[in-house]
Amino acid sequence: MIARQLLAAEGGNEFQAPGTEIFDWGPLWDGAPSWLTKPTLIVALSVIIVCGFFWAAFSKPKLVPRGVQNIGEVGYLFVRDQVARPMIGKDGDKWMPFLLSTFFFILVMNLMGVIPVLQLPAPSHIAFAIVPAAVVYVLMVFLSIKHQGLGGWFKNMMFPPGLPAWLYIILAPIELLSTVILRPFTHAVRLFANMFAGHLLIAFFASVGYWFLIEKLTPLGSGLGVLGFVMSVVMTGFEIFVQALQAFIFTLLAASYIGGALHPDH
Amino acid sequence: MGVLAEVTGNVGSIAYGLAAIGPGIGVGIIFGQGVQAIARQPELYNTIRQNMLLGFALTEALALIGFVVPFVHS
Numbered sequence: 001m002i003a004r005q006l007l008a009a010e011g012g013n014e015f016q017a018p019g020t021e022i023f024d025w026g027p028l029w030d031g032a033p034s035w036l037t038k039p040t041l042i043v044a045l046s047v048i049i050v051c052g053f054f055w056a057a058f059s060k061p062k063l064v065p066r067g068v069q070n071i072g073e074v075g076y077l078f079v080r081d082q083v084a085r086p087m088i089g090k091d092g093d094k095w096m097p098f099l100l101s102t103f104f105f106i107l108v109m110n111l112m113g114v115i116p117v118l119q120l121p122a123p124s125h126i127a128f129a130i131v132p133a134a135v136v137y138v139l140m141v142f143l144s145i146k147h148q149g150l151g152g153w154f155k156n157m158m159f160p161p162g163l164p165a166w167l168y169i170i171l172a173p174i175e176l177l178s179t180v181i182l183r184p185f186t187h188a189v190r191l192f193a194n195m196f197a198g199h200l201l202i203a204f205f206a207s208v209g210y211w212f213l214i215e216k217l218t219p220l221g222s223g224l225g226v227l228g229f230v231m232s233v234v235m236t237g238f239e240i241f242v243q244a245l246q247a248f249i250f251t252l253l254a255a256s257y258i259g260g261a262l263h264p265d266h
Numbered sequence: 267m268g269v270l271a272e273v274t275g276n277v278g279s280i281a282y283g284l285a286a287i288g289p290g291i292g293v294g295i296i297f298g299q300g301v302q303a304i305a306r307q308p309e310l311y312n313t314i315r316q317n318m319l320l321g322f323a324l325t326e327a328l329a330l331i332g333f334v335v336p337f338v339h340s
Binding site: 190 | 312326
């Protein structure tokens with residue numbers, strides 16, 4: 001705090017790190033409906049982009065793919081071979097429409113965090129992380145009851161065979177808690193918190209750079225400003241990686257929950 | 267005797283520092299063992315990476331919950 005005051009003392013005002021207020025967005029213009037904010041605009045844009053991309057890629061499929069279809073097929077094969085087949089098994093291909101659209105929808109929503117002008121990952125508002133996670137959770141409960149029966153589901157969940165009897169006293173409540181409550185919670189919070197933290201981090205470094213290089217340029221502070229600028233570039237690169245990884249992990253976990261519901265034995 | 271040591275500011279940051287210890291160790295173990303497993307059996311790379319990322323995601327959730335709680339609580 002002292003260093004900051006020293007470096008930016010002239011104006012009498014000190015550097016303020018951005019807080020949660022950078023996530024508050026009002027209606028887009030005066031008189032706009034109250035739900036029409038920047039995050040909802042980004043979600044709508046993501047839906048349009050994903051639909052448009054797959055429409056362009058697969059509406060008229062050719063045997064020898066060209067152009068957009070090539071990219072679409074690479075994406076499809078990636079989700080099928082890395083997520084659907086290893087996690088669900090032979091009938092994984094049946095779940096591809098759901099998994100592919102989930103993956104790309106979340107990927108595009110996340111990548112909105114590094115696209116200039118927009119620069120807000122939609123899942124940094126927890127509502128947009130809860131809804132996909134809730135869809136997966138409802139699907140998992142429905143499939144579990146359909147394929148294992150209500151009693152069978154709880155039995156497979158809480159009493160996996162082949163363990164010493166006394167262990168079930170500890171295992172059963174933990175498994176019940178982790179499957180029914182913690183799964184959907186962590187599924188949503190993981191995506192939300194990654195995007196939230198990443199956006200806050202970029203905003204922090206960018207505002208350090210702006211403050212010490214433009215707002216309050218001093219000989220001593222300029223080094224810190226350059227550091228902030230460089231770090232905001234580095235963090236943007238790192239965020240692209242994290243955003244892709246989180247979309248992948250979200251889909252991977254969704255597939256693993258679905259696979260667990262369909263085939264409880266492994 | 268006056269105040270010997272004082273902490274001001276958001277206590278949530280200390281809470282997050284503490285909450286990051288466990289997942290930090292866990293993520294380190296997961297990737298360390300994962301790389302070791304890949305070095306021993308490079309042909310199982312896909313399977314190992316799959317499980318590595320799954321374990322990473324489950325462990326990381328703890329750190330992220332620790333990160334979110336101060337914001338929710340304040």
